[in-house]
Structure formats: C-alpha cells, structure tokens
Amino acid sequence: MKKLLLCVSVLLGVFTGKAETPVYLDDSKPIEERVEDALSRMTLREKINLIHAQSKFSAPGVPRLGIAEIWCTDGPMGVRPEVLWDEWEQAGWTNDSCTAFPSLTALAATWNPDMALLYGKSIGEEARFRNKSVLLGPGINVYRTPLNGRNFEYMGEDPYLISEMVVPYVQGVQSNGVAACVKHFALNNNEINRHTSNPIVDDRTLYEIYLPGFKAAATEGDAWSFMGGYNLFRGEHASYNPILMNQILKGEWDWDGAVISDWGAVHDTATAVSGGLDMEFGSWTNGLTNGQSNAYDNYFLAQPYLEGIQNGTYSEDELNDKVRRVLRLTFRTAMNRNRPWGAMNSDEHVAAAREIGEEGIVLLKNDNNILPIDTHKTKKIAVIGENAIKKMTVGGGSSSLKARYEITPLEGLQKRFGDEAEIIYARGYVGDPSGNYNGVSTGQDLSDSRSPEELTAEALQVAKDADLVIFIGGLNKSDHQDAEDSDRETLSLPYGQDELITSLAKVNPNLVMLNISGTGVAMPWVNEVPVILQGWYLGNETGNAIASVLAGDVNPSGKLPYTYYASLDQVGAHAEGEYPGHKSIDALGNEVMDIPYNEGIYVGYRYIDKNKLKPTFPFGHGLSYTNYEYGKAVAPKFFAKDDDKIEIVVPVTNTGDRKGKETVQLYVRDVKSSVDRPYKELKRFKKVELNPGETKDVKFELDRSALSYFDADKHDWVMEPGDFEILIGASSGDIRSKTSFKAE
Numbered sequence: 001m002k003k004l005l006l007c008v009s010v011l012l013g014v015f016t017g018k019a020e021t022p023v024y025l026d027d028s029k030p031i032e033e034r035v036e037d038a039l040s041r042m043t044l045r046e047k048i049n050l051i052h053a054q055s056k057f058s059a060p061g062v063p064r065l066g067i068a069e070i071w072c073t074d075g076p077m078g079v080r081p082e083v084l085w086d087e088w089e090q091a092g093w094t095n096d097s098c099t100a101f102p103s104l105t106a107l108a109a110t111w112n113p114d115m116a117l118l119y120g121k122s123i124g125e126e127a128r129f130r131n132k133s134v135l136l137g138p139g140i141n142v143y144r145t146p147l148n149g150r151n152f153e154y155m156g157e158d159p160y161l162i163s164e165m166v167v168p169y170v171q172g173v174q175s176n177g178v179a180a181c182v183k184h185f186a187l188n189n190n191e192i193n194r195h196t197s198n199p200i201v202d203d204r205t206l207y208e209i210y211l212p213g214f215k216a217a218a219t220e221g222d223a224w225s226f227m228g229g230y231n232l233f234r235g236e237h238a239s240y241n242p243i244l245m246n247q248i249l250k251g252e253w254d255w256d257g258a259v260i261s262d263w264g265a266v267h268d269t270a271t272a273v274s275g276g277l278d279m280e281f282g283s284w285t286n287g288l289t290n291g292q293s294n295a296y297d298n299y300f301l302a303q304p305y306l307e308g309i310q311n312g313t314y315s316e317d318e319l320n321d322k323v324r325r326v327l328r329l330t331f332r333t334a335m336n337r338n339r340p341w342g343a344m345n346s347d348e349h350v351a352a353a354r355e356i357g358e359e360g361i362v363l364l365k366n367d368n369n370i371l372p373i374d375t376h377k378t379k380k381i382a383v384i385g386e387n388a389i390k391k392m393t394v395g396g397g398s399s400s401l402k403a404r405y406e407i408t409p410l411e412g413l414q415k416r417f418g419d420e421a422e423i424i425y426a427r428g429y430v431g432d433p434s435g436n437y438n439g440v441s442t443g444q445d446l447s448d449s450r451s452p453e454e455l456t457a458e459a460l461q462v463a464k465d466a467d468l469v470i471f472i473g474g475l476n477k478s479d480h481q482d483a484e485d486s487d488r489e490t491l492s493l494p495y496g497q498d499e500l501i502t503s504l505a506k507v508n509p510n511l512v513m514l515n516i517s518g519t520g521v522a523m524p525w526v527n528e529v530p531v532i533l534q535g536w537y538l539g540n541e542t543g544n545a546i547a548s549v550l551a552g553d554v555n556p557s558g559k560l561p562y563t564y565y566a567s568l569d570q571v572g573a574h575a576e577g578e579y580p581g582h583k584s585i586d587a588l589g590n591e592v593m594d595i596p597y598n599e600g601i602y603v604g605y606r607y608i609d610k611n612k613l614k615p616t617f618p619f620g621h622g623l624s625y626t627n628y629e630y631g632k633a634v635a636p637k638f639f640a641k642d643d644d645k646i647e648i649v650v651p652v653t654n655t656g657d658r659k660g661k662e663t664v665q666l667y668v669r670d671v672k673s674s675v676d677r678p679y680k681e682l683k684r685f686k687k688v689e690l691n692p693g694e695t696k697d698v699k700f701e702l703d704r705s706a707l708s709y710f711d712a713d714k715h716d717w718v719m720e721p722g723d724f725e726i727l728i729g730a731s732s733g734d735i736r737s738k739t740s741f742k743a744e
C-alpha cells in the first residue's frame, strides 16, 4: 500500500510538474522525521544491506533510494591511504598521501584542548576531502600498562585529561560533517591476546577509570559513532556487549549514534543482534576473491540475520533500531549537504601538525640549562641514534600512513643549525631497518652491515669531539614496540641503547637524550644524562618540531600524560593486578585470557601515590626554559549546600626571561572518606601563557562531581560531606600550593 502511494505521488509530481522532495531527502526537516521516512520506504533486504560492509571500509547505503554509501577510514593520526576493495593492500592511488599528525599521546601531552580542536578540525578536513563519512578515531583506551602496543594511539592514563582532550577532538572532526568513531569501547587495554582478553573489572573501577573518556565523547562531544573493542567483558565480546553498548552507552548515556564493530570483531549473529552492534565490518578479508559467493553476504549481520528474521528467530524491531542509527549517521555525514569541502595537505594542516608537535614535546630534565642550544658556544653537534634518521609514519598497524613527506629529526636539525654549527651523524645501533606496511614504503634503505662494536666505536668517537651530543633513540613501529597486535615484552629500550647511552654520557657530559616513543621506557641512566626529552611520533613535521624546541624557538610546554615508571613493579596492573592474565574457559567452552584488574582504581599516579613510590618522572611533569612560581591557592572556607560550584584561584608568575606556557594542575583530595579513595585525583587543569615577569590569577571552578566517587551499590556518584583538600601542582609529583574547604 505504502509503495503504491509513493508511486502515485511521484506520478502526480511528474504530471503536475511539481516533484515533491521526499521527507528523507529534505534536509530542512528534523533528522528524526527523515530517519522514520527513510525507514518506512526500505525493504527488509535493504535494511540488512545497510548494516554491514560491502568492502574493506565501506557499506552500501540504499542505492534505490539514493541513500549514500558510508566510507570509513583510519584514523586516528592521519587519513589512511586507499586500499583495494577486499584487501589490506594498496589501491595504488597517487593522490592519497596525507598530512601525518602527531600521535595522540603527543596531543594529550599538550594538555591543551585548543590543540585537540585544531587537530580534530584539521584531520576531519582531510577525511572530508577524501570523501569519508567516518574517521576511525580517536583512540582513548586508558594507559593501564606501559607495555600496551597501542598506547601511542591513545591519550594517556588519566580519565579527566582524556575527557578534556577527546571532546574538542570529536567536535573538530565532526564540524566537517565527518563522524568521529571513538575507539575501542571499552577495556581494550592490551594488544597481546586481544581477541580473547577478558578483563575482570569491578563497577567502581569501570566508572571511575575506564569509562569517563568515552562518556565525555558520547555526551559532551556528541560523537556520532563508537567502535567496540576486540576484547571480552563479563562473558561477551565488547563490540556487542549488552552491558557496554545497551545498558551504558545507549541506556545510561542516552546516546543515539551507531556502534561499529572493530574489523573482524564479530563472531556470532545472535549476540551481535541483541548486544547493541549496529554495523559489522572486516569479518573476513577475502571478499570477492575467494569462495562461491560474495563473502559480505555471509557476514553475521547479513544473510544469517535476514533468514533469522524471516523465520521468526529475531524481531524486526532490533533491526529497525540499528537502521535508524545508521541512517542518522548517514544524514549527519555523507548526506549532509552543508558540510564544507575539506582540504588535504594544506599549509594550515602542516602548520597545525607542527604546532601540536612542538607543544607536545616534553622537556623531562635540563640540568645546567644545556638547552636551548646556544649556537655561540655550540659549533660541533654530534647526532647519534637510529631514530634520528628513521621515518616513522609507516608501520604500527592500522594507524600507518602514507605521509606526503616526513622530515626526520636529523634533517630538521640540519635545516635549523646547519649554517651555524657542524653536524656529524653516527648511527650508534641498528634497530629496525625496515620501512614497509601494507605496500606503503618509506623509501628508505636503512640496512647496515657493521657490527654493534663498530657502530658503538664510531658513535663514541664522534661524541667525544663534539660540543653537544644529541642521542635520538627510543622505540619504533615494529612488532613488540609501538605497534598494533603485539605488546612490548619489556620496559627496557631495545637494541642495546641503554649501554650505548651510558657510554656516551661517559665520553661527553653535554648529552641530550631525545626519546621517541608513544609509551614509557625504563631509563636506568637517568642520573647520568643531564638532558632528557620525550619526543613522540610527530608525523610529517617531526624534525622541524624537534629542532624548534631544541633551539628554543619554541619554549617547551608539554607535560607527561602518563607516569614514567622506573620499573614494572611501580605499575598497579603488574604489581597487584594481572597482565596479560591467565587462561580460563568461559561459559561457552572457549579458551579466554582472564585479566583480573586487581589494582582497581589505582592506575598510574593513583598507584604511585598510594604506595609512596618514586617514578622516573611523574604524571603531569614537564619543564620549560623559564620558571614558574606558584602563589598561594585560595578557596572559600565552605562549599555550601546551596552552591553548585566554588572558585579556586592561584596566582602563577613567570620568573624567568622567556615567554612560556604552564599547565597548572588541580588535584582533589578527600581528607576523610568512608571508602578507600586515591590520595589525590586530577579534576581540573589550565594552560596559561605568561610573559617574563607576568603574573596571572589562574581560576578554576569546581562542582560536586569533582568531589565524588562512584558508589557501585547505589550505582551513582556520591559526594560525602566533609573536608576536601585542593592540591595545585606543576605535576602530580610537584605540588606547589594547597588549600582546603568543607563541603556540606
């Protein structure tokens, strides 16, 4: 009947010359009306087709109705090059090189939400230009262990820092009519055994540590899509986990977006149908090249689902909910006529990548003010280490990129200092000479047949005669380092770098160690090396960003988004919890890896504080070429019953002779509580720019949620009246001022 009416109205339109735009195509109409209209016109098969892939990264839409295809792309640090329809290999486009932005740990290290907005806007423009509807990022899984191979794609250890940075990233991406796809929801905290990992986490830990970033992305950022993880949680895979997806994300958070599976994360039709999954991707990779029929038709949410509805196993209601969510996603993105056009590799994007990189670099130690480099005194610079010459935008898994160009650290230093100083390079060690990922190549041949002894001897010789030695090492994107699908096997630096660094420190006291990694490493030589920086993977502008910080063109202002542990027994997950867990058999008889998170809420600095440990560098730490003095923090005496918030003020002065930016951190301590609470928790931070001699009053507003803990029995956040202390710090290990109040 409906179809008949539709035909009649179309024909009427033709005869009267007044073709009426169907409601679903009319973007002046509210989105929910359009969704209902489109839904009412779709056949059962069209609905089924809408919710699963037709290629590696796309879903077909509804061609008959002109409902657009959805194209996804990785994410999260640049737009992935185009792959073949059914395979991971390159499609061979010549116009799909992108701007490679810094890793998300570097972004988090800026502690600057404006940088997150700029990042999101810029990467979103690139995705839009390439006609993508969904950017598979940002990744925000909590840094539970420094061994997690994907820490570099995430935003560190603290739920509040993550929340503050993820919201503007999402908003920036989506201002282009491109959906952010926040991943990997949730508890995907290690790569080893990622398909069978089964974290065992209590509700309080879940709500206080592992969910806040996702909640902020869903409720404040209004992210249009989420990606489920590969791991399990309480008996079900995360991508269609009834607790995570139905109860929490779509229930408690009242979220109307679409849940996308991780690629190959679906294993069963019935549970995928009921567990809140809306779109299935990547279930197997042989698409049309193998087998009797189109493999996509055999996806769990394809033919088996269709047949299940036809034979009454599943109701169409659940399918309609999925379809509504995918239609919403489509109208917000591919069918949004008002979206801007986007841009690829624009000057603005390159400038953004550089600025974010410069602001993310963390000066961990600067004894004797060796930095910034004084070119009046420094005439001969020895640069040592493989990471000085290695391009890092290729590799590491799905975030691997085809960057339009990549300036290595050595090139950046040569460009910046080459006219004023002699720069001599020595390799020092051979780590990973490869540079290929899925058919993208860096074009570098880094093979070197010299023995470790020869390489060390050359490095020491070069270092001995130099005015300054800059060692650039760390990790890279090969397996068991900063890479997807494997974790690191140790906290130590690979390839004998510790020995080399120790020897370098002996031959030249003017030694700078620039560590390039996306996660913490052990630094047994920390006391022997006067200058240490955390450099991250910084994308195309890596070398330029590093050179401007070393030169002092930019005053460093990054702060660590995670604790720099001295050893694994300082990590709650290793000391009290389990990692990578133990084998167990689940209710269905499958072998899984149970990972009891016995450390509970004591992740990162919360564990360090509880056990009064001394990490190599604390969470939130980062120096500058100037100094900041903190005055006395002032708070009202009472947080009265009728007040919704109070203001805390602390004056901060730049006492040096350089302009700089300082991130002032506010931690809350519940002095007496009926439950065990962390010694302190980050609840606010603000980055302020100060001229030499300038003082600014840094103001924070606190509401009751900042004082609360999650009460699992009540299933709610609870603030217990009583005394609270406010600790204002330059890092979690450097508290500069304290104040307190009584909350009623």
Ligand code: BGC
Pocket: 074, 075, 136, 183, 262, 263, 398
């Ligand atoms: C990763 C995702 C990624 C997807 C598509 C998966 O292996 O876990 O983060 O977005 O592949 O490439």
